[in-house]
Amino acid sequence: MNPTTFFIFTTLLKIVGIVFVVILPMVSYAVYAERKVSALIQDRLGPNRVGPAGLFQPIADAMKFLLKEDFTPAHVNKFYYWLAPCLAMVPAITTIAVVPFGSTLFGVPMVIADINVGVLFVFAIASLGVYGIVIGGWASNSKYPFLGGVRSTSQMISYELSLGLAVIPIFLLIGNLRLTEVVQYQIDHGWMIVPFAGDWRNPLAWLLAIPMWISFAVFAIAVFAETNRLPFDLPEAETELVGGYHTEYSSMKFALFFLGEYAAMITGSAIIVTLFLGGWHFPGIPDGSHGWIFGLINIFVFFAKIVVLLFIFIWVRFTLPRFRYDQLMRLGWVFFFEIALVNIFCVAAILAFHAPPFPKHGLQADESDHGIPGGKMGPAVA
Amino acid sequence: MLRDYLPVLLQIIVAVGFAASALIVSVLLGKAGRRTPIKDSPYECGMVPIGEAQPRFSVRFYLIAMLFILFDLEIVFMYPWAVVYRDMIHGHPVVFWSMLSFVSMLMIGYVYALRKGVLDWRN
Numbered sequence: 232m233n234p235t236t237f238f239i240f241t242t243l244l245k246i247v248g249i250v251f252v253v254i255l256p257m258v259s260y261a262v263y264a265e266r267k268v269s270a271l272i273q274d275r276l277g278p279n280r281v282g283p284a285g286l287f288q289p290i291a292d293a294m295k296f297l298l299k300e301d302f303t304p305a306h307v308n309k310f311y312y313w314l315a316p317c318l319a320m321v322p323a324i325t326t327i328a329v330v331p332f333g334s335t336l337f338g339v340p341m342v343i344a345d346i347n348v349g350v351l352f353v354f355a356i357a358s359l360g361v362y363g364i365v366i367g368g369w370a371s372n373s374k375y376p377f378l379g380g381v382r383s384t385s386q387m388i389s390y391e392l393s394l395g396l397a398v399i400p401i402f403l404l405i406g407n408l409r410l411t412e413v414v415q416y417q418i419d420h421g422w423m424i425v426p427f428a429g430d431w432r433n434p435l436a437w438l439l440a441i442p443m444w445i446s447f448a449v450f451a452i453a454v455f456a457e458t459n460r461l462p463f464d465l466p467e468a469e470t471e472l473v474g475g476y477h478t479e480y481s482s483m484k485f486a487l488f489f490l491g492e493y494a495a496m497i498t499g500s501a502i503i504v505t506l507f508l509g510g511w512h513f514p515g516i517p518d519g520s521h522g523w524i525f526g527l528i529n530i531f532v533f534f535a536k537i538v539v540l541l542f543i544f545i546w547v548r549f550t551l552p553r554f555r556y557d558q559l560m561r562l563g564w565v566f567f568f569e570i571a572l573v574n575i576f577c578v579a580a581i582l583a584f585h586a587p588p589f590p591k592h593g594l595q596a597d598e599s600d601h602g603i604p605g606g607k608m609g610p611a612v613a
Numbered sequence: 614m615l616r617d618y619l620p621v622l623l624q625i626i627v628a629v630g631f632a633a634s635a636l637i638v639s640v641l642l643g644k645a646g647r648r649t650p651i652k653d654s655p656y657e658c659g660m661v662p663i664g665e666a667q668p669r670f671s672v673r674f675y676l677i678a679m680l681f682i683l684f685d686l687e688i689v690f691m692y693p694w695a696v697v698y699r700d701m702i703h704g705h706p707v708v709f710w711s712m713l714s715f716v717s718m719l720m721i722g723y724v725y726a727l728r729k730g731v732l733d734w735r736n
Binding site for chain 1: 616617618619620621623624625627628629631632633635636638639640642643644645646648652653654655656657658662667668670674677678680681684685688691692695696697698699700702706709712713716727731732733734735
């Protein structure tokens with residue numbers, strides 16, 4: 232098989248594997264987990280009728296979504312009404328393409344697209360998710376969705392600032408936006424939340440841990456706000472807006488909104504894991520070049536970390552009350568924005584004293600040839 | 614270079630294809646029901662809708678959108694700076710001070726916006 236065919240074939244295999252074997256089942260079982268965990272927290276039983284312990288509930292739900300009447304109310308703006316659910320879902324699934332979800336398996340790197348702008352791509356695509364919600368809210372021609380849409384626009388763009396600012400300390404440290412390099416750096420120098428791991432006796436490395444934790448907290452909370460999860464779920468606050476932006480939606484179109492929301496949660500967790508929690512790395516487990524079994528374990532470790540974060544998402548939802556809108560805006564624009572900015576300059580100041588220039592990673596990495604098993608790219612493609 | 618982005622294109626095609634096929638399957642399998650005027654009306658908790666479907670909303674949402682554009686651009690400028698910072702800071706302290714002065718200038722506008730009450734939702 233020539234390198235190009237092999238490259239396209241493995242890429243398609245990875246995409247289908249990630250989207251249909253991992254993300255979609257994970258989404259449906261995240262819904263199930265949410266209902267079960269909420270039941271646990273509120274001392275109820277949760278779904279327990281379909282299959283053992285209600286395990287087939289997601290399948291029953293999916294069938295129901297498919298078989299329900301596909302109803303488009305007369306008062307909506309038809310084209311945008313149909314477009315919105317797709318726009319809500321596509322960015323969430325597309326973002327996962329640049330996240331390295333494992334080391335290598337049979338020599339094939341376990342990342343769909345290893346591009347050099349990595350995290351910028353994530354922000355560029357993830358911020359498109361707001362269009363699905365805004366257009367859905369506007370096209371519904373109804374008051375509740377409209378209010379939900381307006382609220383979510385300003386909430387999502389406000390927290391995008393904190394999201395963008397919170398990761399800059401990482402790139403000050405690493406000097407590369409490529410996410411595979413971020414993971415590699417964390418393997419060599421310790422996870423971002425423990426930057427002293429490789430350098431125990433350096434007090435400045437210990438000092439670096441403080442801004443890194445602040446970054447981590449700001450980023451994680453901003454992800455909650457970006458995915459419209461409680462305590463920031465004002466776009467769809469049931470008690471005041473019925474269903475928020477998807478009030479007028481039913482059947483599969485509603486399901487796509489739901490899917491987009493949960494896929495965004497999974498993608499958000501994947502980004503948190505990659506940037507702060509070492510990606511697929513776990514101390515003591517070698518990478519995929521030591522045998523395919525380790526490659527599989529790396530992938531498993533990555534998704535296990537995501538599952539832990541998803542559990543925290545659910546836990547928070549059933550523990551904290553909802554913010555008031557002005558509190559939400561104040562938190563994002565005053566507290567997070569300022570603390571993230573100050574944080575950047577703290578890290579920059581620490582790095583001015585600490586940190587020799589890069590020994591092996593750095594700007595040169597962009598010239599090397601990543602992700603292509605056949606070596607240099609052929610002139611035909613370039 | 615372009616080859617790096619081919620998987621992204623494939624991923625988008627798969628995502629769009631999935632969304633479209635899910636909607637099409639739902640249209641084909643979903644049982645069509647009767648249409649009634651009540652069913653076709655906007656949902657307002659059972660009340661007959663009053664007034665416009667898209668009422669006027671607070672100008673503050675608009676102000677926040679404008680502030681967002683301003684400060685999001687600032688963040689975009691900070692990325693390239695962050696990437697080269699560690700290579701350049703040794704021997705060139707100007708790298709640090711230039712970004713600090715750039716952000717300080719933006720902060721004047723930020724403080725002005727806050728003082729003008731962009732985030733004050735009470736009145």
